[in-house]
Amino acid sequence: MNDQSAFQILCNIRDRAIELAAKDFSVTTQSTGVKNIAYVVNGINYYSDARDIKEISVCENLTEIPQTKPWLRGLINSKGVLYSVSDLSLLAGYGRATPANRGHLLILGDADLQSALLVNRVVGFRYFESADDVDDLESHQDKLDGLGSFVTKACHADEQDWYELDINRLLASEQFREVQ
Numbered sequence: 001m002n003d004q005s006a007f008q009i010l011c012n013i014r015d016r017a018i019e020l021a022a023k024d025f026s027v028t029t030q031s032t033g034v035k036n037i038a039y040v041v042n043g044i045n046y047y048s049d050a051r052d053i054k055e056i057s058v059c060e061n062l063t064e065i066p067q068t069k070p071w072l073r074g075l076i077n078s079k080g081v082l083y084s085v086s087d088l089s090l091l092a093g094y095g096r097a098t099p100a101n102r103g104h105l106l107i108l109g110d111a112d113l114q115s116a117l118l119v120n121r122v123v124g125f126r127y128f129e130s131a132d133d134v135d136d137l138e139s140h141q142d143k144l145d146g147l148g149s150f151v152t153k154a155c156h157a158d159e160q161d162w163y164e165l166d167i168n169r170l171l172a173s174e175q176f177r178e179v180q
Contacts, residue, residue, distance in 0.1 A: 034127070035049075035125055036048060036050055036125065036126045036127065037049075037050050037053050037122065037126075038125070038162065039106065039119040039120075039122045040123065041092065041094075041098075042098075045161060045162045045163065046088075046147075046151075046164070047126055047128070047162050048106070048164065048166070048167050049167070051109065052109055052167040052168065053106050053107070053108060054107045054108060054109040055078070055107040056104060057078060057105045058105065059076065059103050059118060061077065062076055062085060063075045063076070071087045071090035072084060072086055073087045073090075073097075073100060076105070078107060083115060084113075084114065084115050085115075085116045085117075085118050086115060086116070086117055086176070087118045088117050088119055089120070091146060091175075092145045092147040093146040098120050103118045103121075104118075104120075104121060104122045105117065105118055106119060106122070113171055126162070128157055128162065129157075132156055133153060134153070134154035134155060134156050137154050140163070144163060146175070149173075150169050150170045151163045151164060151166070152164050152165075152166045152169070
């Protein structure tokens, strides 16, 4: 093995990249698909367009709101802004609340609603190819319960099913907006 320093290795990589760029050679390092945030709700894998999610956070200092739907878990203060927190597991009708102290928040980018979605776990960024698409979304609806009407497509990747949750459709729904 060659005993080059890390700096020398990086210099060699840079020089090779400059050489290839001069020959109009390019390399794509990630999928050309849409960047998504993948997350888990009650054991079901979901993903949403990353542009709809402003921030991912832990759920700390949740203030409960009395006399609201059970899925509206409360309010959090994130960087001086109050966000309502909706538990996707309860909204879907799974019957089990996501433990706030162990869940993750998807703080949404819609400035008018100032909402956050509580999920069990955030997986991270995911790209799905059209070859991964599942043709028969209807056969999966029983698994999705109350979130089925907000799922626009399904993919099968890494031996798992993934469901695209359209956040804008969810936010516009009567079900989401009726909190009392």
